[in-house]
Amino acid sequence: MMQLALRLALRFRTQVLALAFVLVSLGIWALLHQRVDAYPDISSQMVQIVTVYPGRAPEEVERQVTIPMETAMRNVPQVETLRSRTIFGLSVVQLIFEEGTESYWARQRVQERLSAVALPESASAELGALATAYGEVFRYELAREGPQDLVDLRTLNDWVVIPRLLRAPGVAEVSNFGGLAKEYAVIFEPEQLRRHDVSIAEVVEALQANNASAGGSVIRRGSMAFVVRGRGSLQGLSDLEGIFIKNVGGTPVLLKDVATVQVDHRAPSGIFSRNQVDSGVEGIVLMRRGENTTRVLEEVQRAVAELNEGGLPAGVRLQPFYDRTFLVRSTLYTVTHSVLLGVTFVILALLFFLGRPAMALLVAATIPFALLVALLLMHVTHIPIGLLSVGAIDFGIVVDGTVIMAESIARRVAALRGERPPEALLRAVLDAAAEVERPLLLSVILIVAAYLPLLTLGSIEGLLFRPMALTMIFTLCGALLFALFLVPTLATFVFRDGYAEWENPLVERLRRGYGRVLAVLLRYRWQVATATLGLFVLCVGFVVPRLGTEFLPPMDEGVIWVRANFPEGTSLEQSAAFGKRLRSLALELEDVDFISVQAGRNDSGTDPFPPSRLEIMVGPQPAERRHQFASKQALVAELGRRFRTEFPSTRFNFTQPIIDSVTEDTNGTSANLAVELSGEDPRTLQALAERTRAMLRSIAGATDVSIEQEGPQPQVIIEPDRALCARYNVRIEDVTRMIDVGLGGQPVGALYEGDRRFDITARFWREHLDSPEALGRLPVHTREGVAIPLAQVARIEVVDGQTLIARENGRRRLTLRTDIVGRDQGGFVAEAQARFATEIPLPSGYRVGWLGMFENLARAKQHFAVLFPLTLGLILVVLVWAFRSARTALVLLMPIPFAFMGATTALYVRGMNLNVSTGVGFATLFAVALLDGLLMVSAIHPLRMTGVPLDEAIIQGRLQRFRPILMASVIPILGLVPASLATGLGSDVQRPLATVIIWGLSASTLLTHLASPVFYRLLAPPLAGHASDVLPTTEPLAPLTGSATP
Amino acid sequence: MTTPETEFNPRGLAPSSPARGRRRDAVSWAVTLGGLGALFVFLLGSKPPAAASSAPLPQAGVQVTARGTLSVPTTGPFVQHLSRITARSRPLAAPLVEATGTLLATSLPLPSEGAETPWQFASSELLSSYGELLQADADVAFQERQVQAREQLEAARLRAQTESVARLRGLVEVGADSARELAGEEASLREHQLESERALHEARGALQTARRRQAVLTRQLEQVGLAPELLRQGEPGRAWLVAEVPELRLAQVREGQTTTVRFFARPEPPITANVRRILPTVSATQRTARVVIGLDAEASLRPGMFARVGLGTQQREALLIPSSAVLHVDRSDYVLVGPGAELTPTPVVLGESRGEETEILSGLSPGTSLLGDGAILLKPALVESLAVRGGER
Secondary structure, three states, X not given: OHHXXXXXXXXXXXXXXXXXXXXXXXXXHHHHHOOEEOOOOOXXXXXXXXXXXXXXXXXXXXXXXXXXXXXXXXXXXXXXXXXXXXXXXXXXXXXXXXXXXXXXXXXXXXXXXHOOOOOOOOOEEEEOOOOOHHHEEEEEEEEEOOOXXXXXXXXXXXXXXXXXXXXXXXXXXXXXXXXXXXXEEEEEOHHHHHHHOOOHHHHHHHHHHOOOOEEEEEEEEOOEEEEEEEOOOOOOHHHHHOXXXXXXXXEEEEHHHHEEEEEEEOOOOEEEEEOOEEEEEEEEEEEOOOOOHHHHHHHHHHHHXXXXXXXXXXXXXXXXXXXXXXXXXXXXXXXXXHHHHHHHHHHHHHXXXXXXXXXXXXXXXXXXXXXXXXXXXXXXXXXXXXXXXHHHOOHHHHOHHHHHHHHHHHHHHHHHOOOOOHHHHHHHHHHHHHHHHHHHHHHHHHHHXXXXXXXXXXXXXXXXXXXXXXXXXHHHHHHHHHHHHHHHHHHHHHOOOOOOOOOOHHHHHHHHHHHHHHHHHHHOHHHHHHHHHHHHHHHHHHHHHHOOEOOOOOOOOOOEEEEEEOOOOXXXXXXXXXXXXXXXXXXXXXXXXXXXXXXXXXOOOOOOOOOOEEEEEEEEOOHHHOOOOOOHHHHHHHHHHHHHHHOOOOEEEEEOHHHHHHXXXXXXXXXXXXXXXXXXXXXXXXXXXXHHHHHHHOOOOEEEEEEOOOOOEEEEEEEEOHHHHHHHOXXXXXXXXXXXXXXXXXXXXXXXEOOEEEEEEEEEOHHHHOOXXXXXXOXXXXXXXXXXXXXXXXXXXXXXXXXXXXXXXXXXXXXEEEEEOOOOHHHHHHXXXXXXXXXXXXXXXXXXEEEOHHHHHHHHHHHHHHHHHHHHHHHHHHHHHHHOOHHHHHHHHOHHHHHHHHHHHHHHHHOOOEOHXXXXXXXXXXXXXXXXXXXXXXXXXXXHHOOOOHHHHHHHHHHHOHHHHHHHHHHHHHHHHHHHHXXXXXXXXXXXXXXXXXXXXXXXXXXXXXOHHHHHHHHOOOOOOOHHHOOOOOOOOOOOOOOOOO | OXXXXXXXXXXXXXXXXXXXXXXXXXXXXXXXXXXXXXXXXXXXXXXXXXXXXXOOOOOOOOEEOOOOOEEOXXXXXXXXXXXXXXXXXXXXXXXXXXXXXXXXXXXXXXXXXXXXXXXEEOOHHHHHHHHHHHHHHHHHHHHHHHXXXXXXXXXXXXXXXXXXXXXXXXXXXXXXXXXXXXHHHHHHHHHHHHHHHHHHHHHHHHHHHHHHHHHHHHHHHHHHOXXXXXXXXXXXXXXXXXXXXXXXXXXXXXXXXXXXXXXXXXXXXXXXXXXXXXXXXXXXXXXXXEEXXXXXXXXXXXXXXXXXXXXXXXXXXXXXXXXXXXXXXXXEEEEEEOOOOEEEEEEEEEEEEEOOEEEEEEOOOOOOEEEOOOHHHHHHHHHHXXXXXXXXX
C-alpha cells in the first residue's frame, strides 16, 4: 500500500507540492497563534476557599470555620485531596481535584457546597481566584519620589493601579502586599467613655445609624419628574465627628466628645521592602489558568506603561522587578540558539558527508517542514511552545529518515549516469524510495513505541514530559511525510540533470580502514563478544548503582526564592528588621541585582503565613554582567552561607518561585522531602515530629531540617468569667464586642470618597492595648451602661497557642521538611525510611507519609520500571514479526545495551543524576539506536540471499551502509551538542537529555560498527519466510502510468 | 579472487601457521581479559564524582548543653544581634493603680477670719446633702446641749426636792411637821423623778434622732464620694477629688499614698496629692470603691472636672528590663541570664509593661547580666533547653 502511495505521489507531484504548501501555511498560522511558555503549568487542578474570620485565634478558626468547611466539602466529586491551613483570623481550604477535571466545573461544585456552610457571623468565605501558583507572572513596586506616604501608595494601588491591571485580559487577580490601608478611625480613650458615660456599643450603634442614604421614589411637577434621594451617608471627618450619640441632661454628646476621629491606617499584615527601601507597596499579578503567558504579559506591560505615562501622581512610578517575560524570552533564546546552532551543525555535517549543497539543503528542508507540522498538531492539542516541547526536539534525529531516503535516491540516480529520460529518473526515484520506505516506517513506529512510557506518565511528570513526547512524535510524523513523499517529489526536480555522487575522501579512508578492522574483529569474534559483554556487566555492576536519582533536574527560573522562618512569636516589625539585615547581606554581593522581602502575608488572605515568616526574592544580575560567581548555584551557596551564619537559629530554604509554589500547592510542601505525620492529638504529633527531626538531621545530605508548621506562639487569652459577668450584669456579647471592635479594629461602617471605599473602625489607642495589664483596664459596659474594667469580669493570661494548624483529609498533620544537598534524593529517602521504620514506632491511629519531589520520583521510577521492559518487549515483538526471526530481532536490539552503556557512563563522569529528563533521553536514544541495526541488517540480508558467504556479506553490507549509518548517528549527535553544553536559562532540562543522547548514540555507533557485526556473525540469524516483505526487492517495479514529465 | 579478508588485509594479517594462529588467539584473549580485569579493579577503587553544587553548611550556632543551658557564639555576625544588659533597679514613680476621678468640691475664699469654710460642690444634690448635713450637725449639737441642760435642770430639781423631803422628814421626826406633809413631798419627789426621766428620755431621744440623721447624711455623702469629716475640718484652699478605684485593685490603695492627678481640662502639669481617705463602701452600680484625694485648690479647678488619677506614685525601686529580653514559652516567662557564652534560662514574674520596658517582680536580682535585644532569636533553643531540663526532672 505504501508503494502505491509512493507511486501516486510521484504521479501527482504538483498536487503533493500544493498539499505541502497548505500544511506549511497552516503551520505558520499555528506558530503565530501558539501559546509560548517557558515551562508548562504543572500545578494541579485546585480550588481554594479563603475564609477571613478577623481577630480569632487559630484554634477557634479551626473549630468554627475550617472543620465545618471540610465537612461540607467532603463529598465533592473527583476530589483527590482535601487540605487546609488555619492561622490567626484566616482559614484556607484547598481541594485538589483529579487530573483532567475541568476548572469551572470544579469551582461550580465547590460553590454549591459553600452556600450551605453555616459560618459565624463575622466570617466571610469566598473562592480563591481561578489561578494557580504558576500564575504569579508579574511583580511590581509602587515607588515614590514625592511626598506620598505608605497610606497614599496603598490607596493608589488599591484604587488606581489594581483596577487598571485587572482590566488586562487574562489577569485573574492582583494582590497587594505592604503599605498601610487607609481607614477612618474612631479612637477611644477609656476615660473619655467613662467621663461621658458612653459605651462602645452606643458609639457603634450611633455610627451605623448615622450613615445611611435612602431612595424615595419619584415626584412629578408638571411634565418633569424628579428622583427623590436622601443623602445621609457620611462624607468626611467632620460628618463623623458630628455624629450624635445621646443626650445627657439636654446636652448632646457627639462623637468628637468621646473619641478622636482621624484618618488612620489599619495594622499592617505584611511589610514589603526592596533593596534600600525599608517599606513599600508591592503588587503581584496572577494570570488566569490556561491563558497565554506572553499575551497576558504584553497586556500587563501596556497597562503599566499607561499608568506610568499619566495614570499616577507625579513622583509615583510603577517599577516592575519580576516579569515572566524575561524567563520566557531567555528560555526561548536558549532553545532557539541551541536549535539554530544544532541545525547549522546538521547542515555542515550533511555538506561534509554528501558534498552537494543541493542535497544538504534538501535534507535540511525537513527541519522547518517537520517543525511546522508539529506546531500545527501542537496547536490542535493545546501544547504550548516552550522548553519542554520544541526545546526537546533533536533535529538530527528528525532528518535521519530524509538522509536515508535522499542518500538512497542519490545513489540510484547517480547509477543512471548517461541515461536520463524522465521515466528512468522517476523509476530510479521510485525504486530508491521503495527500497527504504519499510525501514523508515519501521523506525518511526519503533520511536513511537519507545515514547509510550512517556505518553502514559501522569501527574507532574506527565504534565512536564507528555508534551515533549507528543511534540517529538508530531515532528517525526512531519519528517516522515517529508521523507516519504516530498523528498522523492522534490528529487525529481532537483536531480533532473542527474547527480554525481561524491564521497568525502576522509569518509572513504575511514571506510577502508573500517573494513580492515572489521575483518580482524570477525576473526577474533569471541574475544570481541567477551569484551563487549564484560563492559556491559561492569557498567551495570559498577556504574549504574553509583548513579544518583532525582525527580527533575533543577530548572533555572532566573530568580532565587528564599523562605526564612524566624522563631514563632516574632513580631512583624522585628521580622522586617531582620529582613533589612538580610537585604544588606545580599546587596553586598555584586552579582545580586535586586532583593525584595515580604514579611507576613498579603491582604487577600491567600497566603496563610504568620508574621515571623519572610519570603525573599533575589534577582541575580544578567549572565553577561556576572563576574563574582561562576554559576547561579555558587551564588545561592554563598547567600545561604551568609544568611545562615548571620541567623543560625532561623530556618532558610532556597528554592525558586514557580517550582516552590506549584509543588507546595500540589504536594502540600515544596521541600525535596517531607515527612507528614497525621493523627488526632497535637501533642503526640509534636513529640513524633521532634523525634523524626532529630533522626533526619543525623542523615548525611540533610539541610534545613525543620517542622514546617510554625510552633506555638504566645496568645493573650481573654476569657470571660461567667459567674462574675452574671454578678456584674455583663453579657458575654458585650465583652466579645469590646474585644472585636475595641481591640480587633473590626470595621463598623464604610465611608466613600468618590468611588473609593474606606472602612470606619472604632478602637482604643494602641497604648491601651500593649500589655495584658493595659487590656485589663479597658472598660466593658454592664446592661445598665456602667463601665467595668475588663479584668474584673474576665481572666486575662498569656499562654502558648497554635500558630498554624494544618490538616489533610480531615486529620491534623505536622510536616517535617528537609532539603537534600550533596547526594541523590532517592538514596537519601531510602535511608530515611529505613531508619524511621526501626527507630520511631507509630502509635495506633497515627500515619506517616513521605512526600515531596521524592514522591514524584518514586512514582516515575515505578512507571518506568514497568513500562520500559514492556516497551522493549513490544519492540522485540515488532521486530520478530517484521523479520520472522528471533535471532535477527536480537541482533537488531544490540545497539540498545551499547547506547545504555555510553549514556550511563556519561552521566557518571559528568556527575549528573538519573531523572525524568534523562528518562526521556533514554527513550529517544533507544529508538534512534535501533536504526543502525535496521540499516545493517537491511544491507546484509539481501547479499546473503544472493549467495554471498556470511563473512563477506557482513563486511560488504557494513561497508555499503557505512556512510548512511555514520550520518544517521553523527548528525543527531551534532544536533544536540549545543544543548548539552548550554548554560543559559532553560538549558537545565536539555542538558541531561542531550548528554544521554549524545554519549549513548556515540557509544552505540562505535559498538554497532565494531561489535554488532561480530554478534551477527555469532548468532548468524536465518533468512526465514517472508523476508521480502521487509527487505528490498532486486526486481524493478511495474512501470508508472501517466505522465512522468518532471 | 579477493575475499573481504584479503581485500582488507593487505599486509597479510592471516597467520602463516596454525601455531602462530594459536599464539595470536592466546594473546588476544589475554589482552581482552586483562583489559576487563584492569577496568574492574579501577572501578572497584574509584569514587563517584562529587555533585556539581553543594551548599556548605554554616558553623554551628546556638547549642543546648546537657545541663539545659544555651551556648551561644561569642564571635561572628550572629553576635551583633545579641545585646547584653545588666538588670538594674531604679526609682519608679509610676502609679500602682490607674483610675478616673471627679473633682467634687473646692473651697471658696474665706469672707472673714473664723467663718466656716464654704464649699463649692459639683452638683446641687451634693450641695443640698451637705447643707442637710450641716443642719444635722447643728441639730446634734443643739440636742446635745439640750440634753446636757435638761440633765442639769432635772438634777437640780431632784436635788431641791430631795432636800425638801429631807428637811420635812427632819421636821416630822421632831414633830414640827405632819407626816402628811412629808408624804406629799415624797410623792412630789417621785413625780419629779418620773418627769425628769421622761424629759431626759425625750431629750436624749431627740439627740439620738439628730445623730441618726447626721449619720445617714454622712453615709450618703460618703456614698457619693465625699468625706464629711474632711469637709467639716474646713481646711482652707482645699479641693477634694474622688477617684473611682475598681474593687479588683482596691488592695493596692492605702491612705496616705502619693497620687498624680491630671485633669482633662488641664493635663499639664500633673498635680501631686495624697490619698486622704478610702471610703468604706463599694458602689453597687459602678463596682468601684471611692478614694478621696485632697488637692490644693487652684483657680483653674472647678468642681465636676474629670481627671485621670494614678495612685501609689511614691517612688519605689523597680527592676525594669527591655521587653525584648523576655521570652514567653507555654505559660511562663523567661530571661536568659549569663555574662558569657553560656546562658541560663531563668523564669521570672512580670509586672506592668511601661513603653519598651517591663517590670520584673521576681526571679531576677539587680546586677544580673542577661541577654537583651535579640533574645527572640534564641527562642527555639530555649524551648529545647526547657525540654532538656524537664527531662532531667
